[in-house]
Amino acid sequence: MKNKAIWKNRIKEQRIIQDFEQLETDILIIGGGIAGLSVAYFLQNTKQNIILIDKGDIAAGVTSKTTAKITYLQETIYQDLEKSFGIEVAKKYFDSQKEAISLIKDIISRNNIDCDFCQTSSIIFTVMNSGINKIKKEKKILEDWNVSVLDVQHNKIKTGFKVEDTYTFDPLKYLSAMYDCFKDKIGVYCNTIAKNIRFENQKYYIETNKGVIISNKVVVCCHYPFFLYPTFVPLKTYIKREYVNASKVIEHENYMAINVDQVLHSIRFYHDYLIYGSNKQRLTSKINYEKSYEQSKKDFRKYFGLKPEYTWMNQDVMSNDQLPFIGEVKDNLYLATAFNAWGMTNGTIAGKVITDLIVNKSSVYKDLFDPKRMSLPLILESVVGSFRYLKVYAQSLWKKNNPTYIKIEGILYGVYIDNEDKRHIVRLLCPHMKCNLVFNREEKTWDCPCHGSRFDLDGHVIEGPATYDITKCNH
Numbered sequence: 488m489k490n491k492a493i494w495k496n497r498i499k500e501q502r503i504i505q506d507f508e509q510l511e512t513d514i515l516i517i518g519g520g521i522a523g524l525s526v527a528y529f530l531q532n533t534k535q536n537i538i539l540i541d542k543g544d545i546a547a548g549v550t551s552k553t554t555a556k557i558t559y560l561q562e563t564i565y566q567d568l569e570k571s572f573g574i575e576v577a578k579k580y581f582d583s584q585k586e587a588i589s590l591i592k593d594i595i596s597r598n599n600i601d602c603d604f605c606q607t608s609s610i611i612f613t614v615m616n617s618g619i620n621k622i623k624k625e626k627k628i629l630e631d632w633n634v635s636v637l638d639v640q641h642n643k644i645k646t647g648f649k650v651e652d653t654y655t656f657d658p659l660k661y662l663s664a665m666y667d668c669f670k671d672k673i674g675v676y677c678n679t680i681a682k683n684i685r686f687e688n689q690k691y692y693i694e695t696n697k698g699v700i701i702s703n704k705v706v707v708c709c710h711y712p713f714f715l716y717p718t719f720v721p722l723k724t725y726i727k728r729e730y731v732n733a734s735k736v737i738e739h740e741n742y743m744a745i746n747v748d749q750v751l752h753s754i755r756f757y758h759d760y761l762i763y764g765s766n767k768q769r770l771t772s773k774i775n776y777e778k779s780y781e782q783s784k785k786d787f788r789k790y791f792g793l794k795p796e797y798t799w800m801n802q803d804v805m806s807n808d809q810l811p812f813i814g815e816v817k818d819n820l821y822l823a824t825a826f827n828a829w830g831m832t833n834g835t836i837a838g839k840v841i842t843d844l845i846v847n848k849s850s851v852y853k854d855l856f857d858p859k860r861m862s863l864p865l866i867l868e869s870v871v872g873s874f875r876y877l878k879v880y881a882q883s884l885w886k887k888n889n890p891t892y893i894k895i896e897g898i899l900y901g902v903y904i905d906n907e908d909k910r911h912i913v914r915l916l917c918p919h920m921k922c923n924l925v926f927n928r929e930e931k932t933w934d935c936p937c938h939g940s941r942f943d944l945d946g947h948v949i950e951g952p953a954t955y956d957i958t959k960c961n962h
């Protein structure tokens with residue numbers, strides 16, 4: 488069994504920039520996942536000087552571990568948006584997802600991209616009686632918008648329906664080819680981490696590990712922004728983690744499916760592999776990550792009789808009001824985040840919206856995705872989340888055998904002893920917003936249950952928003 492995602496096509500040419508004192512550009516894009524690369528793709532012919540940086544390899548973040556369904560049928564999104572904002576907003580979101588699908592199709596056909604792009608019907612279903620009304624309601628909304636839907640019956644489900652104009656692909660083949668389209672026009676640099684940002688004399692100064700980049704415009708596509716002001720993302724979002732397994736099956740089926748119940752079952756096929764996502768949970772709700780991994784493997788065996796050949800975990804930013812944050816947060820500072828686990832469409836539309844805002848100063852989705860929006864319900868959810876975090880953190884400390892916890896001069900440290908009897912001692916405070924870290928026994932990492940940052944045993948940051956390592960103790 489391989490502890491990694493099924494996608495293999497890494498971008499081979501990862502350009503590294505030498506250290507510099509200062510570098511000037513018109514537009515700096517931070518983050519080389521589907522959002523950042525889509526922005527770069529749409530901006531490539533604007534005759535502006537553009538630089539894209541990533542803290543690691545390009546296309547090696549969340550997008551490299553996605554299940555890559557390209558669909559507008561996203562659980563119960565339309566009835567949820569109708570309830571919160573009214574049917575016009577729900578319809579506008581639907582339009583944005585349909586437009587994103589058209590954009591992906593266009594990019595693929597215009598550039599002859601071979602990325603296993605395949606028309607694949609999308610199903611939503613329920614296995615619970617309580618889900619039946621939700622399915623009926625979602626179906627009715629789509630029918631009212633003239634979407635062609637077909638009922639689905641199966642002895643393992645209560646009810647469901649499908650739509651046909653949806654797709655799947657290999658996300659890394661897609662991103663690699665997209666990168667090839669603009670790599671001669673844009674400076675794309677890996678291993679360059681943005682650590683701080685400041686605004687001075689109408690320009691942004693971005694401090695990186697290689698030097699300072701001065702830019703007129705900055706587009707933040709790093710999944711979760713590394714700074715709080717003026718995005719306020721931690722106040723409006725939470726992190727969801729999901730466990731994924733994949734194995735060869737005898738027959739490839741041409742559908743993808745997701746249920747609308749509390750316990751997730753997400754299915755798609757890739758060549759002769761079945762990819763199954765399950766055990767989706769709010770990061771602050773469960774701390775026994777090892778148990779969640781085990782449960783996901785058990786579910787794979789239980790529902791499909793399969794032993795995982797690939798197994799992996801991934802996490803996404805979820806907005807409290809279910810709409811992404813895409814657009815301008817401050818003069819010439821743009822943000823794309825909180826794709827709510829639907830980043831193939833939302834990452835693509837982010838590229839288009841931000842390009843339209845930069846080039847034309849307007850976008851039809853400007854208000855829908857306004858990243859500056861604030862409201863009491865939006866923030867309240869995160870306040871409640873903070874209390875959940877305190878509970879999770881307290882529970883983590885009850886488990887005292889490897890890691891153990893010690894206090895040195897009043898400061899709490901975690902001590903982990905590895906198989907070679909080596910002690911790894913780190914301070915349990917996330918540099919991002921000072922949340923306490925919880926041990927992830929399965930992957931031997933220290934994880935932040937609030938905002939998703941992750942650190943290895945010696946405290947090196949492996950996943951943001953944190954941009955600094957945690958303090959190591961050499962006692």
Ligand SMILES: Cc1cc2nc3c(=O)[nH]c(=O)nc-3n(C[C@H](O)[C@H](O)[C@H](O)COP(=O)(O)OP(=O)(O)OC[C@H]3O[C@@H](n4cnc5c(N)ncnc54)[C@H](O)[C@@H]3O)c2cc1C
Pocket residue numbers: 517518519520521522523540541542543544545546547548549550551552553554555556557558679680681682708709710711713727728729730731764800801802803823824826827828829830831832833834951952954
């Ligand atoms: C289990 C799972 C399954 C999913 N399945 C689907 C699906 O089927 N369909 C779908 O539409 N969506 C799906 N999603 C959602 C989708 O994968 C994500 O929303 C999307 O990939 C996020 O893209 P991104 O570009 O924002 O982030 P990323 O791909 O993570 O890109 C951000 C980049 O920024 C870099 N970075 C971070 N911090 C810094 C910094 N300080 N300086 C420089 N660089 C930085 C990172 O290294 C990374 O490369 C799924 C999500 C999960 C968790």
